[in-house]
Amino acid sequence: MKKAQSVTLLSSLLLLAGALAGCGNASAQSKQQTLHLMQDTELQSLDTSNTAQLTQWNVLQQSMEGLYRMNANNKVVGAMATKVVKPTNNGKTYTFHLRKNAKWNNGDAVTAQDFVTAWRRSVSSTSTSGYSYIYEGIKNAEQISAGKKPTSTLGVTAVNQHTLKVTLSRAMPYLDKMLTMPAFFPQDHKVVAKYGKDYGSTSQKMAYNGPFTVKGWNGTNDSWSLLKNKQYYAKKSIKLDKMTMQVVKDSTTAHNLFSQGKLDDAPVTGVTAKGVQSDKHLKHVKKAGTYYLRLNMQNNRALRNQNLRKALNLVLNKQSLTKNVLSDGSTPAYNYVTPSLATDPTTGKDFGTETQSKDRYDVQKAQKLWNKGLKELGKSSVTLKMVSEDTTVAKNIDQFVQAAVKQHLQHAKVEVSAVPAKASGTAVQNGNYDLTYTLWLADYADPVSFFDILTKNNPQNYGHYADAVFNQQVSAAHGKNATNQKAYWQNMRTAAERLNTTSAVVPLYNMTESHLVNNQLSGVTYHAVGENDYTRAYFK
Known part of the structure; x- marks a missing residue:
């Protein structure tokens, strides 16, 4: 609470000093037309044929x-x-x-x-x-x-x-x-x-x-x-002369740089975001993206077991995650496909909402499913390796998942490895993980943009999800039903239901960015x- 108050006070003082400092040296920038931006992970390549980041x-x-x-x-x-x-x-x-x-x-x-x-x-x-x-x-x-x-x-x-x-x-x-x-x-x-x-x-x-x-x-x-x-x-039609970009992984640093006039658009999360929710510079940006846990289902990994995957989904209190950990306007996700991505024209309903899972936070049911999964695997306990990037928000998610499992699931443990983006990406591509915090941001406004990367042979299917029913639905949507609206959207709904039934991923929250602008x-x-x-x- 004290940290949040100090953030708000700092923002207020900056506003009062606006005539002198211009919050981001806006008057000076207005003449120079130089925009200062940030990215939260390293740039690895500019070649789209060999990197997608x-x-x-x-x-x-x-x-x-x-x-x-x-x-x-x-x-x-x-x-x-x-x-x-x-x-x-x-x-x-x-x-x-x-x-x-x-x-x-x-x-x-x-x-x-x-x-x-x-x-x-x-x-x-x-x-x-x-x-x-x-x-x-x-x-x-x-x-x-x-x-x-x-x-x-x-x-x-x-x-x-x-x-x-x-x-x-x-x-x-x-x-x-x-x-x-x-x-x-x-x-x-x-x-x-x-x-x-x-x-x-x-x-x-x-x-x-x-x-x-x-x-x-x-x-x-x-x-x-x-x-x-x-x-x-x-x-x-281009009015800016220049943009600058710098990698900033920590929200507190991002806020400080914005306050010093060194950033003109600074996305913030967590405690920092919570402290600026009443700031006049705050802008909420809703994106068609879902943050979720990718699960490694290779044969040598524990999460190949469906009951363990279901237990992991049920043991995470997503309301608490968005309210107390993220505090940036993000909403809990109960579906892999983000609400507001697309309207199902055959039902007139928002697709992400109409197909969301009915499963909610349930510790007792999670423990029963976990015990059942352990029995099916012939194990007395399981330790899951969680790999993620070393950004502030990723570390917060790691801690949230780790704490929930430790507190509510017996015979379960999560070990966290937070490393730079390139290293975490390599670990995931090599299958050296059990779960990882990731994002899918829609490439275009259609559910199939989400579904494609979970099909069996997709190069981005790093969780190795392989479900025949799901694959058949996506294949039909791309093929014989591509121009048959009714059949196409039935394929989409069945595919979404199948992902929920098999716990292909663990949705965490729908993407809403808090930007200080x-x-x-x-x-x-x-x-x-x-x-x-x-x-x-x-x-x-």
């Missing part, structure tokens, strides 16, 4: 553009493509005409070959991004990712310098939304040829076709800049789906 995508959202982009009204509009096109051939052929005035920051023209190069690299069986699956539906993509066909057979063709043809193996009604994602951004094929495997390993070994260019990232440092791209086709900052688009867009921001 939230910090990376946040950076690329400001410095790159695909065929389409989402505007301030969350509407898909043309970007590198001159307009949003309608498919032909029963929804299986798209022909995009690229802007003839679109250039990379080095002066190269943005061409159809840049998309061909990027997509072939990303769908390749040697790609390590974990996102090759997102191309499935494009002709031959699945076979290429499996190493059964060469990348040259991918259904993407440069008809000429400014015409791109995409051929699908099945209709994909949601493709327009997908094409706004960084996974589908182009890559300057000349720059890729120049740097090879080192492409994107530093900010210099890249080319940028978006509003800003990245400068000063050497591949390991925790701060870098983004400068206005003079070659950007719509540069007149400079009151002179305007023009930011906080997308519910995808990354926040600061490219059209400015200081009043």
Whole structure:
């Protein structure tokens, strides 16, 4: 309580001093148009073909553009493509005409070959991004990712310098939304040829076709800049001259930097967030994301047992988590798919709400299920290895889970390992964990964006969930039912029910970010789906 009061008092004092300090030196920034931002994990790469990470995508959202982009009204509009096109051939052929005035920051023209190069690299069986699956539906993509066909057979063709043809193996009604994602951004094929495997390993070994260019990232440092791209086709709509980004893992540090005018937009959590809920600079940003526990279900791991997974879900008081631990406006999650992501058109109901699990916090039932699971495994006790990133919020979640298990489950223990993002990611990819705290932020506004990564052969299915019923439902939704609205949404509901029944994951909370925002900052688009867009921001 005392800490929360001191935070509020500090904010009040800063407001009173606003005329002198301008809270974030807004008056000075208004002239310079420099925006100071933070990321909560390290930047590992700028190459979307070999890495898929939230910090990376946040950076690329400001410095790159695909065929389409989402505007301030969350509407898909043309970007590198001159307009949003309608498919032909029963929804299986798209022909995009690229802007003839679109250039990379080095002066190269943005061409159809840049998309061909990027997509072939990303769908390749040697790609390590974990996102090759997102191309499935494009002709031959699945076979290429499996190493059964060469990348040259991918259904993407440069008809000429400014015409791109995409051929699908099945209709994909949601493709327009997908094409706004960084996974589908182009890559300057000349720059890729120049740097090879080192492409994107530093900010210099890249080319940028978006509003800003990245400068000063050497591949390991925790701060870098983004400068206005003079070659950007719509540069007149960009008012900022510069953005700076730095890695800040601790909410108290983020708050202090904001108070000192060194950050203009600072997401905060936990005690810090609780102390600023009445601050006039606070902005709640609801995102279509679910924070959850990924569970390792490999045969040599205890959580392959369904009853242990169910027990773990029931022993966690998610109301207490959001109210007392996070305190940032987040709400308890009882479903893998976030509420407000999409409306089920066949029922008129919010999908995430209509399909949520009925299971709630129940310690007695959890213990019974745990005992049953131990008996089925022939074990007297189980120690679970929890691996997570070394951010403040991740550590708080670790402690919450560890304490709940210790207090309420006999014959159970959680050992925590909090390490930098790269190390935790490696541990998860190698299967050296039992549970890990993670986030899925929807790539596009459809439940299948959540479901895809839990299908059996998906490269991001690091929990090794393999359920035949679930896989069948998602496969049918992508295939024979893709254009049959009633059947498609029945597939979605059945898939959601199956995840709940089998406890495929342990949902924790729905994503709501508490941002401390400079009151002179305007023009930011906080997308519910995808990354926040600061490219059209400015200081009043």
